[in-house]
Amino acid sequence: MNAPPVVTFLGTCSGTEPMPGRHHTSFTLDYGGRLYWFDAGECCSYTAHLAGLDLPATEAVFISHTHMDHVGGLPNLLWTLRKLTTCTAAARERLAGRTIGIHLPDLAVYEGMLALLRGTEGGFRTNFTLEPRLVADGVIYEAHGVRVQALHNFHLGMEPPFLSFSFRIEAGGHAIAYSGDVKSIADFAPFHDHCDLLLMETGHHKVEDVCGYLKESGARFGKLVFTHHGRAILDDPAGELAKAQAILGDKVLVADDGLVLALG
Numbered sequence: 001m002n003a004p005p006v007v008t009f010l011g012t013c014s015g016t017e018p019m020p021g022r023h024h025t026s027f028t029l030d031y032g033g034r035l036y037w038f039d040a041g042e043c044c045s046y047t048a049h050l051a052g053l054d055l056p057a058t059e060a061v062f063i064s065h066t067h068m069d070h071v072g073g074l075p076n077l078l079w080t081l082r083k084l085t086t087c088t089a090a091a092r093e094r095l096a097g098r099t100i101g102i103h104l105p106d107l108a109v110y111e112g113m114l115a116l117l118r119g120t121e122g123g124f125r126t127n128f129t130l131e132p133r134l135v136a137d138g139v140i141y142e143a144h145g146v147r148v149q150a151l152h153n154f155h156l157g158m159e160p161p162f163l164s165f166s167f168r169i170e171a172g173g174h175a176i177a178y179s180g181d182v183k184s185i186a187d188f189a190p191f192h193d194h195c196d197l198l199l200m201e202t203g204h205h206k207v208e209d210v211c212g213y214l215k216e217s218g219a220r221f222g223k224l225v226f227t228h229h230g231r232a233i234l235d236d237p238a239g240e241l242a243k244a245q246a247i248l249g250d251k252v253l254v255a256d257d258g259l260v261l262a263l264g
């Protein structure tokens, strides 16, 4: 039997200028000996490596949308995976012949990133395969006891083609709903109910509006975790947490870079 899924927050900041102690948005899910990445903000692979996460266990990457605070660290993550295969025999053997899915809503951005990587040392020849996969509504990944569903949201416009998505992640009998960036928390309401963690961005929303909406909606969730922090939380995390807890009690958390949450 697998150990419970573990979520590690690598970056919890929205797309601001550089902030002390916080990097742009990214978190990982560690389950069944495999590592899954959700958004890949600046230096996510550096943070993960130093935190002891097992980068050669990378199975897939899921990008909510291609704004820099969500993809800025993606080429560096892929570069780091290749670099590990050139530095250690163990990483080389473990990654040899593997396929890593890169799920993102805009394949032109993937091609641009690959051009950047091919301009690095070795022409970015790898002993593993990167497979770009276009994110669309529905189940986008299901293997090894992990299921990821995508739902378009209205962060980047109200009309198709939709280029911004929220995710629902299920593993080991637990569920995580991740907003990505949204126009409204209602954008991903179908994912709110019966989740253990509801990860909500505050780059575009007030905590009191989010908490008020969730209280009214009757959604059944374990914990509400704020991430992708906007100005209010960046300026006064304790004060904003107190506002949120006045509405929803102690089921609210403000994530910091490095926060680790084990489910179950």
Ligand SMILES: [Zn+2]
Binding pocket: 014, 015, 067, 069, 070, 181, 203, 228
């Ligand atoms: Zn953002």
